[in-house]
Amino acid sequence: MSYEKVDLAVIGGGPGGYVASIRASKMGLKVAVVEKDKPGGVCLNYGCVPTKSLYHTARLMEEIKKAETFGINVSVPELDFKKAMARKEQIINIQRKGIETYFKKNNISFIKGEGEILEKGKILVKNSNGNDMEIEAKNIIIATGSSAADVEPFDLSEDGIMDNTDILSLEELPQSLLIIGGGVVGSEFANIFSSFGSKVTIVEILPEILSTEDEEVSKLIHNAFKKKGIDIFTDSKVEDFKRSAGNFKCTISGGNEISAEKILISVGRKPNSSGIGLEKAGVEVDERGYIKVNLKLETSVKGIYAIGDVTGGLQLAHVASKEGKIAAGNISGEVGEINYDAVPWAIFTSPEIGSVGLNERQAKERNIDVCTGVFPFSHNSKAYIEGETEGFMKIVTRGDTGEILGSQIVGPGASDLIHEVAVAMNSELLVDDLASTVHSHPTLSEIVMETAEDCSGLATHK
Ligand SMILES: Cc1cc2nc3c(=O)[nH]c(=O)nc-3n(C[C@H](O)[C@H](O)[C@H](O)COP(=O)(O)OP(=O)(O)OC[C@H]3O[C@@H](n4cnc5c(N)ncnc54)[C@H](O)[C@@H]3O)c2cc1C
Numbered sequence: 001m002s003y004e005k006v007d008l009a010v011i012g013g014g015p016g017g018y019v020a021s022i023r024a025s026k027m028g029l030k031v032a033v034v035e036k037d038k039p040g041g042v043c044l045n046y047g048c049v050p051t052k053s054l055y056h057t058a059r060l061m062e063e064i065k066k067a068e069t070f071g072i073n074v075s076v077p078e079l080d081f082k083k084a085m086a087r088k089e090q091i092i093n094i095q096r097k098g099i100e101t102y103f104k105k106n107n108i109s110f111i112k113g114e115g116e117i118l119e120k121g122k123i124l125v126k127n128s129n130g131n132d133m134e135i136e137a138k139n140i141i142i143a144t145g146s147s148a149a150d151v152e153p154f155d156l157s158e159d160g161i162m163d164n165t166d167i168l169s170l171e172e173l174p175q176s177l178l179i180i181g182g183g184v185v186g187s188e189f190a191n192i193f194s195s196f197g198s199k200v201t202i203v204e205i206l207p208e209i210l211s212t213e214d215e216e217v218s219k220l221i222h223n224a225f226k227k228k229g230i231d232i233f234t235d236s237k238v239e240d241f242k243r244s245a246g247n248f249k250c251t252i253s254g255g256n257e258i259s260a261e262k263i264l265i266s267v268g269r270k271p272n273s274s275g276i277g278l279e280k281a282g283v284e285v286d287e288r289g290y291i292k293v294n295l296k297l298e299t300s301v302k303g304i305y306a307i308g309d310v311t312g313g314l315q316l317a318h319v320a321s322k323e324g325k326i327a328a329g330n331i332s333g334e335v336g337e338i339n340y341d342a343v344p345w346a347i348f349t350s351p352e353i354g355s356v357g358l359n360e361r362q363a364k365e366r367n368i369d370v371c372t373g374v375f376p377f378s379h380n381s382k383a384y385i386e387g388e389t390e391g392f393m394k395i396v397t398r399g400d401t402g403e404i405l406g407s408q409i410v411g412p413g414a415s416d417l418i419h420e421v422a423v424a425m426n427s428e429l430l431v432d433d434l435a436s437t438v439h440s441h442p443t444l445s446e447i448v449m450e451t452a453e454d455c456s457g458l459a460t461h462k
Helices: 017-026 041-046 048-065 081-105 184-196 215-228 317-331 360-365 381-386 414-426 431-436 446-454
Strands: 002-011 031-035 109-112 114-119 122-126 133-142 146-148 176-180 199-203 231-233 238-244 247-252 257-260 262-265 269-271 304-306 344-347 353-357 370-376 392-398 404-410
Touching (some): 002 109, 002 114, 017 031, 017 317, 031 133, 041 048, 041 081, 048 081, 114 133, 133 317, 176 257, 184 199, 184 344, 199 257, 215 231, 215 392, 215 404, 247 262, 304 317, 344 414, 360 392, 360 404, 370 446, 381 446, 392 431, 404 414, 414 431, 414 446, 431 446
Parallel strands (some): 002 031, 031 109, 133 304, 176 262
Antiparallel strands (some): 114 122, 122 133, 238 247, 247 257, 344 353, 370 392, 392 404
């Protein structure tokens, strides 16, 4: 058995683990990363990057269909599913090679195998070719991420019943797709496959899809999906299913029957926290198996940190990366914490969504005296130029002080625009600071200024 001694061993090479390792190495630590699959984790290989590559293809399809409006005559676009999937793989491969290069450049040992903590400061790495290894590490960061949760009556090992990994390796476009769960992952796949030409149905157990978002935002996406031809059954679940003539026949609550060639299960995530030696090391988990951490990302055992999806909380790639940097900083003697109140997120539907902080409902639930500004894209010049006027922006503020509590955008450029509010929140600026900043014309970003102005009833174009 080979042996390596390091200052820091990171288990898991996803956006949490690989970013933590680079930061720690740049701060002078000797670092090893243990990864049982591919560098980049779920985000690069089976999540953010492949879905957004397919989303881009889907958007282009929709844009080309509208080309005539812009004075361009083209024939009806036809999808080459295999080419779109191959392009997605190419993008993943380039970025995966990039991570490997960063590992080399920063003298980080990349160790392929399954890591298990034997005791505080000691990790066993089991490798499929029998080259087991022991690592002695002054500090450990657990960044093992999460996997797709399953739901009855389905069995993910059955052919045709897919999680996010399976659907991203399809070879043919399914004619029909039933999506169980209309959260972020389910809605993003619904949007992509509907644009590609599959008949998509969503079954959601809650009263609305994207139910954690602002109500007006989820309603707008619900209507946009219906317009695209996506069938949505809310307050519903699949009671029973059978296979018939190559298709699944599903009976949902209320007795409706849905027929689909493939089924995607997108009902949430579960932590990858078993079999990694937490019990041996004494690391505490909560009742759902997520590792308990404090704001410094320390677990219940000194010298063992945990970051990213395996800790629950906001399961986003950029949160995992930020937590990785903070854990690496704390190990190197630089004290830091993450401001979860100012974390933005994006949902890549058509139109897309950008959010940060509290929405109006959440702020009111906290008995805050809320004041909101709302501005539609249909009053924004650039949105007209781009031919995308559906949607709006909302800023939620504290009525007496103008403190920005959150913001939601649904419409063109939402995933980028939201960052202006995130910077403002992270820097503790007030809504008047957004309103008084001159925004160039004609840009989508003018919507931020006008929404901020609307908080005082002063928006020019409303
Ligand atoms: C379909 C989909 C789309 C998404 N899109 C977005 C998006 O657009 N934006 C966004 O911010 N987030 C998105 N996410 C969420 C994002 O992918 C996760 O939040 C992020 O990957 C979490 O990073 P992580 O480093 O904590 O874990 P992961 O990315 O899950 O990485 C954990 C790594 O640890 C490895 N591992 C596990 N156990 C062991 C072990 N014992 N030994 C060695 N290695 C081990 C795994 O193989 C994996 O590579 C998406 C998720 C899905 C499923």
